[in-house]
Structure formats: C-alpha cells, structure tokens
Amino acid sequence: MVVVVVGAGIAGLAAGRFLADGGHEVVVLEAGEQVGGKLRRASVADVTVDVGAEAMLARRAEGTDLARDLGLPVVHPTKATSKLWVDGALRPLPPTLMGAPMDLDALEASGVLSPDGMARARAEADLGPADPLGDGDTSVGSIIDARFGREVTDRLVEPLLGGVYAGRAREISVKAAVPKLAALHDRGPLTPQLAVLYRPGGQRGSDLPVFAGIDGGMGLLPEALAAGLEVRTGRPVRRIVRTAGRLTVETLDGSEAADAVVLATPAHATAHLLDGAAADLALVDHASVAVITHAFRIEDWPLGHDTSGFLVPPDQRRRIKASTFSFAKWDWVRRAGEARGVLHVRTSIGRAREAHTLDHTDNELVAQSLADLAEATGLRAAPVDTHVQRWPLGLPQYAVSHTARVAAMRRAVSDVPGLAIAGAAYDGVGIPAVIASARRAADEIMSR
Numbered sequence: 001m002v003v004v005v006v007g008a009g010i011a012g013l014a015a016g017r018f019l020a021d022g023g024h025e026v027v028v029l030e031a032g033e034q035v036g037g038k039l040r041r042a043s044v045a046d047v048t049v050d051v052g053a054e055a056m057l058a059r060r061a062e063g064t065d066l067a068r069d070l071g072l073p074v075v076h077p078t079k080a081t082s083k084l085w086v087d088g089a090l091r092p093l094p095p096t097l098m099g100a101p102m103d104l105d106a107l108e109a110s111g112v113l114s115p116d117g118m119a120r121a122r123a124e125a126d127l128g129p130a131d132p133l134g135d136g137d138t139s140v141g142s143i144i145d146a147r148f149g150r151e152v153t154d155r156l157v158e159p160l161l162g163g164v165y166a167g168r169a170r171e172i173s174v175k176a177a178v179p180k181l182a183a184l185h186d187r188g189p190l191t192p193q194l195a196v197l198y199r200p201g202g203q204r205g206s207d208l209p210v211f212a213g214i215d216g217g218m219g220l221l222p223e224a225l226a227a228g229l230e231v232r233t234g235r236p237v238r239r240i241v242r243t244a245g246r247l248t249v250e251t252l253d254g255s256e257a258a259d260a261v262v263l264a265t266p267a268h269a270t271a272h273l274l275d276g277a278a279a280d281l282a283l284v285d286h287a288s289v290a291v292i293t294h295a296f297r298i299e300d301w302p303l304g305h306d307t308s309g310f311l312v313p314p315d316q317r318r319r320i321k322a323s324t325f326s327f328a329k330w331d332w333v334r335r336a337g338e339a340r341g342v343l344h345v346r347t348s349i350g351r352a353r354e355a356h357t358l359d360h361t362d363n364e365l366v367a368q369s370l371a372d373l374a375e376a377t378g379l380r381a382a383p384v385d386t387h388v389q390r391w392p393l394g395l396p397q398y399a400v401s402h403t404a405r406v407a408a409m410r411r412a413v414s415d416v417p418g419l420a421i422a423g424a425a426y427d428g429v430g431i432p433a434v435i436a437s438a439r440r441a442a443d444e445i446m447s448r
C-alpha cells in the first residue's frame with residue numbers, strides 16, 4: 001500500500017515510521033524546508049540547543065520508547081527545581097496536579113498566596129461534594145475557582161497550564177487537559193485525594209522521573225525519524241481528491257496518488273484540506289508564542305545551579321510567561337555551554353488570545369525578555385548571543401467540550417476511506433500524546 005503523510009512534524013514522521021515498519025511504502029510531504037515542526041534545534045553561541053519543545057513526559061512511554069528505538073540517548077532533567085515569580089520574588093513551586101495543590105503546607109510556605117487566599121484554599125476540604133460532571137465538561141479554572149478559590153487559579157493553575165498550552169485556565173477543558181482532576185472532582189473533596197496522590201508511592205510521589213529529554217536536543221527525534229523515511233520538503237499540500245477508490249494528494253507543482261493519506265498538519269491546515277468534512281477543526285483556537293534563547297558568559301550569571309527556571313502567573317503583568325535555565329535543567333546543555341564559556345537561558349512570551357504577542361521586532365522581543373529576566377534574577381550583563389524563534393499559532397487550545405468535538409470529527413474523517421488524522425490538535429499537545437495519535441492513525445489505516 002502507498003501511504004502519503006502530509007506534514008513532517010513529530011506526528012507525521014512517527015506515523016510514517018509506524019506505517020513503514022508495517023511494510024508500507026511511505027512518502028512524507030512537508031510544506032516547509034525543514035522537518036520537525038515544533039521540534040527544532042538552532043545554534044546559539046555555537047551550541048546547538050532546542051528552540052521549540054525541549055522535554056517530554058517520561059511517565060508515558062511513547063516518546064522515550066520511540067527515542068530509544070532510534071538509538072537516541074534519553075536523559076532526565078537534573079534535580080534543580082522550578083520557581084514561581086510572584087510579587088517580585090522567585091518562590092518555590094509547590095507540588096500540584098496542573099495547579100491543583102497537593103500539599104497545602106508547602107503551598108503556604110511558598111508565600112505564593114495571600115493569607116486570605118490561603119484560608120480559602122484550606123477551606124476546600126470542608127466544602128460539600130460538587131455536582132459531578134458525569135459526561136459533561138467544564139474548564140479547569142472553574143473547578144479550581146469553586147473548590148480552592150480564585151487566587152489558586154490565578155497563581156498556580158494559570159502559570160502551569162500556561163506552560164503547556166499557553167492557554168487560559170478558565171477556558172481550557174478539564175476533561176481534555178487534566179482528566180485526572182475531572183475524575184477526582186466527581187468523587188468528592190479534592191484536598192484529601194490530592195494529598196494521597198502526592199504521598200510517596202502515590203502517582204505523583206513516585207521516584208520515577210516525570211520528564212525526559214534527549215542528549216543533544218529533542219530536535220534530534222524528528223531528524224532521526226526523517227533519516228529513515230522518504231521525506232520531500234518544500235511541498236505544501238493544497239488538496240486531497242478522492243477518485244476511483246484512490247486518493248490524490250495535490251501539491252503546488254504536482255500530485256501523488258495514494259491508497260491512504262495521513263493528515264498530520266496543524267488544525268487550521270487540516271480543516272482546509274478536509275474541505276468541509278471537519279469544518280469544526282477550523283474553530284480550534286491557537287496561541288502564538290515566541291521562544292527567546294540567550295547565551296550569557298558563565299561569570300555573569302547571578303544565581304546558582306539549583307533553580308531550573310520559573311513560571312509567571314498572568315496577574316503579575318510581565319511580558320514573559322516562563323523562563324527555563326537550560327544549563328541548570330539539562331547536564332548536556334551545561335556541558336556544551338561550558339566548553340565555550342557560556343550558559344543558556346530561554347524565555348517564552350505569548351498566551352492564548354494575545355494576538356499582539358508577535359507584533360514586535362526581534363530586537364523588541366529580546367529587550368522584553370531581558371528586562372524581565374534582569375528583574376527576576378538580578379542579571380545585569382548582556383548576552384553574548386541570542387536567538388528568537390517565533391511560533392505563530394503554535395499551540396492548539398483545548399476548549400470546553402474539546403473531546404466531544406474531536407470524536408465528532410473523527411467520525412467525519414472515517415467516512416472517507418483511506419484517510420486518517422494525527423497531531424497536536426486531538427488527544428493532547430505533549431509529545432507522547434502526539435506520538436500516540438500517530439500510532440492510532442497508522443493502526444487505523446493498516447486495519448482497514
């Protein structure tokens with residue numbers, strides 16, 4: 001069977017590999033000149049680092065298994081911890097389930113909440129059970145507002161969800177983004193249940209590393225996948241036409257006949273290619289973000305190595321939403337930087353519905369990034385090198401009822417024989433979830 005995969009992000013390349021492993025002839029068509037989509041590496045002060053995704057969840061096996069299968073060195077972050085930048089200070093990030101507090105004493109000690117906010121959070125255990133969601137859905141923020149009070153949403157849920165989705169807590173679907181929280185919510189007060197989860201031996205208290213990366217960068221994953229596939233770059237697909245039991249994939253300058261097609265493009269592109277079959281997809285909102293990576297001279301860094309970065313709640317009204325001290329988080333980044341006398345620190349800018357985020361020159365984005373970094377860390381020196389990576393419409397927003405919308409869309413797609421979809425718009429934006437969607441698309445095609 002000849003299968004054309006549209007899009008050479010991690011979804012398309014993983015689907016291509018699964019199909020090729022199944023003995024099928026695979027051609028991947030990519031609009032851009034580079035493979036990898038949001039997994040991309042670039043040189044900053046002569047060190048090649050990630051300028052898109054830089055980590056993957058390790059407690060789901062799809063990402064780490066695929067990397068190991070390809071012979072890539074899977075590594076884990078150091079023990080350095082992340083902070084919250086609140087009221088002018090970098091404060092410890094207390095343990096949470098995507099912002100839902102798991103240890104109220106640690107939350108109080110962090111100083112992240114006001115005394116009133118803390119009292120409200122502690123009152124959660126005494127609230128009566130909430131009306132179960134059942135088959136329904138609501139936003140993560142509305143659950144946390146009702147149970148722990150608005151300050152917990154503003155100061156914990158917003159920055160944590162912002163880190164993954166660049167999204168807004170009171171708009172993102174709890175069923176799609178934090179299904180575990182939805183399940184706990186329906187069982188009764190959250191405080192005791194979250195505390196159990198956090199205890200040693202509980203899901204979150206286990207010693208297994210939560211995250212993994214690749215020595216050399218997550219961008220190595222698509223590069224290794226592409227090396228084993230026939231990938232044609234600079235080939236934007238315009239249309240999929242079905243004639244006489246086959247599919248024709250039309251590009252700007254030609255066409256490919258296929259027995260099956262995997263659309264592994266972002267939601268807006270997929271909506272366009274499906275031409276009405278899944279018009280709902282066009283409604284998926286996206287956040288535009290930028291990642292600004294700096295290299296500083298080692299001697300200029302004012303903090304130690306025990307902080308891996310910080311998140312910024314939107315109510316702090318800063319320009320950046322997060323910073324990762326890559327040299328402190330990843331040993332391989334530190335080693336590579338040390339060889340050149342530098343250390344790498346990145347910041348990200350942009351949240352959902354801040355369309356103006358990218359309406360700035362690179363120099364302006366760099367200045368905004370450096371101003372916030374200086375205030376948060378006390379850094380005074382200029383970087384020796386900086387890289388700006390823009391990700392327009394980079395992160396799909398999983399609005400309330402997202403899972404129902406995706407299920408309806410999959411039904412529409414399954415009406416077209418030979419067609420399957422994969423990517424960040426459906427079952428999770430994280431790399432393991434995206435790889436799982438690629439596996440599903442490949443299995444659907446091979447089972448038909």
Ligand SMILES: Cc1cc2nc3c(=O)[nH]c(=O)nc-3n(C[C@H](O)[C@H](O)[C@H](O)COP(=O)(O)OP(=O)(O)OC[C@H]3O[C@@H](n4cnc5c(N)ncnc54)[C@H](O)[C@@H]3O)c2cc1C
Nearest residue numbers: 007009010011031037038053054055237394423424430431
């Ligand atoms: C800044 C940033 C940081 C992130 N950090 C992390 C992280 O640390 N950990 C994590 O797990 N996740 C992270 N994510 C999320 C994760 O990287 C993405 O969800 C995932 O990589 C998306 O993969 P994809 O293949 O679905 O889409 P994409 O990577 O968007 O790939 C889609 C590809 O399709 C191509 N394409 C589009 N239209 C056409 C067309 N008409 N014809 C042909 N090709 C087309 C595009 O050029 C692109 O290459 C991050 C995302 C961003 C933006």
